[in-house]
Amino acid sequence: MSPLALGGNVFGWTVTEPTAFMILDAFVDAGFDLIDTADVYSRWVPGNGGGESETIIGNWLNKRGNRQKVVIATKIGSEMGPGLRGLSREYILRAVEDSLRRLKTDHIDLYQSHHDDPATAIEETLAAYGQLIKEGKVRAIGASNFSTERFSASLKISEERGLPRYESLQPLYNLYDRAEFERTLAPLCRERGIGVIGYYGLASGFLTGKYRSEQDLSKSVRGEHVRTYLTERGFSILEALDRISARYEVAPAAVALAWVIAKPGITAPIASATSVEQLKSLVEAAKLKLDREAMELLDKVSAEPAVASTAA
Secondary structure (H helix, E strand, O other): OOOOEEEOOOEOOOEOHHHHHHHHHHHHHOOOOEEEOOOOOOOOOOOOOOOHHHHHHHHHHHHHOOHHHOEEEEEEOOOOEOOEOOOOHHHHHHHHHHHHHHHOOOOEEEEEEOOOOOOOOHHHHHHHHHHHHHOOOEEEEEEEOOOHHHHHHHHHHHHHHOOOOEEEEEOEOOOOOOHHHHHHHHHHHHHHOOEEOOEOOOHHHHHHOOOOOHHHHHHOOOHHHHHHHOOHHHHHHHHHHHHHHHHHOOOHHHHHHHHHHHOOOOOOOEEOOOOHHHHHHHHHHHHOOOOHHHHHHHHHHHOOOOOOOOOO
């Protein structure tokens, strides 16, 4: 896969179908192929019922006739309505048909568990995925938002029971949100050869430099998601991004994504765009090679403060 994934979470939310078509066209024309979405996108928008993003992508695939040129990743497990959630065998076999119909395709390249489902046995979930793989409806499976313990347990059961294993992990990972993934999940993924496609590569847009004060939050409907990043550490990261982007003559977003791409074990960060113009900085990231000085500066300013020990 290409070293950058296009996030479909904005399709059907802040991006209409005609604009989404232009973004998708530009993404593929630039040489990229990985498109990430989920059945639940964008159910949170008033008037939506879920599946809007998959539907837009499916309409685009159908109109362009380019299914074999792209890698489609979607997710299952988030609530789609009363009783419609989780990773039970019955629900997986039902939900995959809905996603295939919306995507207008006969197979999903990467089918991901959107969230862990403690109420369902891991064996049941993996066996259901195994059936879909045998039927040719799914090529590979992945997991998103799993704890280290549950992800490790899933890999162990796959090995012991001869069931399909999660070949990828989709964690929250960017310059600001680093610690949780790097502490235990990153070593596990490297050790087991698991692909990593981190989401929120631009921290909900904060790392573009668009939001630098609470007054800026009103610039977008996604602004409120950025409030938690308006910290001293967050501003230090933006300052470093400004310095480095000026030196390389690229957008701060390109530098932020290039840092993720350069990290060991990362397959591709996921980032979304609401216009073709925004997409340009994402494309720049895949071509940008940061030198040691830039990487060390970003590592330093984004490092989370050590937690003081409470031991006696």
